[in-house]
Amino acid sequence: MIDVQRLRVLRAVADHGSFNRAAAALRLTPSAVSQQVAALERSLGAPVVARSTRGVTLTQAGLIMVGAAESVAAELAHARRQVDRLGTGRGRLTVATFTSGGRLLLPGALARFTAAHPGTVVHVRECEPETALPLVRRGDADLALAYHFDGPLPGRPGSPDAGLAWTPLLADPLHVVLPRAHPLAGREALDIAELAAEPWVLGCTKTESYLRRHAERVGFTPEVRGTTTDYFFARSLVAAGLGVSLIPSIALTPEEPAVRVVPLVPPAPARHLGVARIGRRADADTETLVGALREEAARVSGSGCAGGTPPTP
The missing domain is CATH 3.40.190.10 (Periplasmic binding protein-like II)
Structure with missing residues (x-):
């Protein structure tokens, strides 16, 4: 059985690049962080970090386990929101978005969403994709309106974003x-x-x-x-x-x-705009907002607001 606390410590080490900085973030001692990582390695039978005088880097096994840690954190955060909804009768949805995409697409999409789910409280966090996507992976945001240029979505170097589902919206x-x-x-x-x-x-x-x-x-x-x-x-x-x-x-x-x-x-x-969310989960609130964003993207693309702007006369 893999200890969830050890996964949390490993994720902090990956985020901060050293045992000392991870310890400060977690309010633990560096030796406690080192012990937790060593215990995780013993339970796996494989090293998860490579130690050097310049800090620590993740091994391939470490990358896999950090991905698992983020998925576990996201699932626990989602479960907590579902339990809160049982007690209050009100849902909660957090959307991370970059500025220009949010300005273009979110107002119309949120109007559609609110009409369909008037009991859900929506929170919006403005941030760039390199911040927004980790928020989704950790469960701190339910979805992210993001973009990428050529190549894959921004993420942790060397780690696939297998846990994220990407819905394209527009070029x-x-x-x-x-x-x-x-x-x-x-x-x-x-x-x-x-x-x-x-x-x-x-x-x-x-x-x-x-x-x-x-x-x-x-x-x-x-x-x-x-x-x-x-x-x-x-x-x-x-x-x-x-x-x-x-x-x-x-x-x-x-x-x-x-x-x-x-x-x-x-x-x-071109930039490629889309919505990222945890792929294994499909709650009604999240799916409704993704659908509303797709409708809004189709509307603005059809009106000429995106996907190509003519020269200024």
Whole structure:
């Protein structure tokens, strides 16, 4: 029998990267953390961490057990909410969402959801996918409205997100945003290689990483003159002439009259928006909200609010 407390300790070690920091988070001594991990390894007959002077890293067995620890925590949190509902008659649903996706999709979806489940209290937590998905895996959120670029969903390095079900909602193409007077502003589409000499202003660190990867493929290193965590701020800096930007479709409203939006030539890079939740569970509240988000994504895609934004006239 695997001890749940030992799994909890291992998860803390994985999150914090050392016994000392995990001990501080759990309010235990480092020796107690070490003993719990050693006991787990004896019960499994396999090492779960590799120790070094730089800290600890998970072995393959450790990655498997951390995934199991997160699944157990999520199931226990779900069970606790179900028991609370028996006592109060009211459900509770926690949604984690990134800013631009939540602004676009959540209001309409929540209106549909509330009409169908008026007795359920909804809590919304704003955070990026790298924070939101662990919240779902741990049971601290019931679902996450998230996104990813090329490749898999963001998660713990080396660990598959087998416990998460991903429901695609829409594609969110990236567009070039230039000052209205820019010589390339009249183009119908641009290749990213044509922007090699341009300074850049970026509104998201992940977009910057994506730009650098694509720029490397075509042979240039972007000169980044501005970085923000806000696409609207990035557009205002473009309008002021600081540089050009790469911005997802859903962050292009409301319009900024001093800039010009130009699509990239196909295949255009895009974010992929979707909903992540624990795959083995299908309670009525969660499934209703996922359905409402799918309906809202279909509505905004059909109205031209996402999946492609025409150039600013």
